[in-house]
Amino acid sequence: MLYLYLGIILFLLVLIVWNMMTEKNLMVQIDAALVIVPLVLRLLLIK
């Protein structure tokens, strides 16, 4: 189940980064950057 959920995190990360690249509003881009950090830390099994 752990790896399945890491897969879900990866899927969401791809979607968030994809959105970030095309989002024109800087504020929403910053929101995305805030979300990315904990998701990556969990994906890499650091925290």
Add this chain to the structure above:
Amino acid sequence: MQIECIVFFVMLGVFLLGNFLLKLPVSLSMVAGAVAGALAAGDGIPLRHLFEGTFVYLDTVLIIATAMIFMTVVQEAGTLDALAEVIVSRFYKVPAVMLVLLMIIVMFPGMVTGSSTASVLSAGAIVAPILLLMGLPAPTAGAFLAIGAVLGMAAPPVNIPAMLITGGVDMPYIGFEGPLFTLTIGSGVIAALFLGLRHCRNLDYRVIGRELDHETGKKYGLKLYLPLVLLICLMLACRLFPNVVPTLGMPLIFLISAAVGCFTGRRFPIAASIREAMRTTVPVLGKLMGVGMFIQVMTLTGVRGFIVDSCLGLPAALLYLAICTVMPAFGAVSSYGSASVLGVPFMLALLSTGNQTVIAASLAFIVCMGDLMPPTALAGNYAAQIVKERYSKVLPQCAVPVLVCILMGLAFLLNSGSLGFLVP
């Protein structure tokens, strides 16, 4: 003045300044408040603490993101349109019964998962178009969904704030069905009728019928409902047979059901729709990150202790007032946080005043109202989003039902001794 009090005002001041004066988003205002608080307390910019605080919401982030994907899929595939048509054509003659039924539908996912977000984003999406068709103005419909979602979160069998409170005082989560059921169903019926009945006393099906989509349901038949049926079955199976069915968790259940929904109804551009779902979700997720940072800094600097301590130092009458005001207000940062940080000390303070199960249930019920408090207001924000309205318009509509709920909770707290019969 104590340093913790100063830090608290700095955090609050910077947040308000950012949010209202500079018009920054809530997320960034929260981050700014957290950083300012840490600086004021002499902790510099504690990167580790800032991001560690966000991890409390990691699972919530997954639930929200996947629930949004699910909701988009069932909307695009036509499932919601078809379901609205079925419900309205069956029940339009008895609007009061229909309103209560719709309230229970909104509550259902929350009852099973303990999450108001899950409620509003799954059942809320089904019910919203029906409420609008019945003539409820968008803000009132939003309030209906938001109240239903928090009542679902509070309703048995799964009430996570109650579990957090009982866990904090080493009390088993047993016997909560009676008091929680009475509180939630009672206030659910009152809220449904109060919000809805005056707008839909005389429903004219000829008018509503024109708005309904009669085609999609006929074209795709029962398979259109497969994603919804699957969602409910998986939720129930995981809950009812935990030793047989592996615990899939809400995010996976939402994704599986969404995946099925892509092939059971109208065709739609899957990738673009999912991306759009995520686009609308990111600001809410960002808000959660900001809140996580804010609470961690509150704990680090002692502001959290200052608030809890100030509440517990109050005399008995004011203690009840604090329970009814501070506890839901703390939900503005997090209702789970409120249950754990304030609910447990309040529970300990009231342990000897009556039936402990009724007390814990009442506290948990009041805590749940916190999910409607801005700026986080997960249930409220999504309810507003579903009815395409601003949350600031939806919130005032929630005021009376929330007040009724809090008063019911208070009445249960004050009379917990004589309500012991509700606990088997």
Add this chain to the structure above:
Amino acid sequence: MTIIMKKPLLSAAVLLLAAALCVVSLASDFRAMQEREPIYPGPGVTSVRMLSDWFPGIYGTPGDTEVYILEGKKPGSAMLVLGGTHANEPSGMLAATLLVENAQPEEGTLYVITHTNQTGFTCTDPQEAAPMRFTIDTPAGPRWFRYGSRASNPIYQWPDPEIYVHASSGQQLSGSETRNLNRAYPGRPDGTLTEKIAYAITELIRTEKIAVEVDLHEASPEYPTINAIVAHENAMGLASDSLINMQLEGMDISLEPSPKNLHGLSHREIGDFTDAYALLMETSNPAQGRLRGRTDEHLVVTGQDKFYLKAFGYGRLYVPYDENGHPISQRVARHVTGIAAFANSYTEMNLGGERGGINLGTLPGYEELESDIGPYLCPKA
């Protein structure tokens, strides 16, 4: 506020870079918790085994942990001390460490696990703002220890279910309790990592015919079960006899029966599922309480907090509290004195019969430890 970027790709790239830098910096902070504090086995330690020796299912996992065995000069009964079940309750881990480094049993065998939930020591709880380490001053210089999480590290066991259903009783708890070792007993060989650790401990108790099991904990001062022994009904005789001896040593302590309807806890399940006398001790740790002010290393070590002082003033605490706080040396002293008292009572009451008693040899007394634990935790070269 909306700031429209003319070159969204550029701003996205800059923000992604910033996020990457945060991740790199945070990774080194969080990974630092994987470094284990050194434990220096004392002259009484006759062998060190791994918990997986009793249940190979946890071999090679982050849940495996050292079991220190201190065989007495004379054969006798066996006692197991569990420290570090909850890594945010440091006096249990320190008391267990102190035993490993100082005890020299005369009779019977002492088994000690200093870090019972090893994975709990590799992370801290979000929104609790706890320090990652704390330091004890010793005559040989400062010595660091980790301050961890109440639960297993989620990177090894995730996601949590919405509801945690305790396997053998069907009891429901909030989902996060699924990683709480002291809600997982007697454990399951095919369960989660936390349940497997609990199962391994139960297996150790069964295989080694442990007669007395003591689980060392702490609780916040506003919690009713505090400065207390919690005993399974089978162990009430032993616990009450020990209680009198502890009170004679000057300790203010009470005895609570293990609730029969609260499952997964060591004092309930080990008592029900094995032949051991199951006991649990609680001391008062303000650093894990909800009323605490600033959360830092100073609070962990001194237990001094102005909000707890105020709360005591208006009667919200279950323990006496003054400006001296509840220092960690006092909390460790309570645990060590309790363990010695259990061993003595077990022997005096002749509960071991033909197997013999448990004599842990000469251990520092309550007052000695209360004044300073540093001399008993000296790092060795």
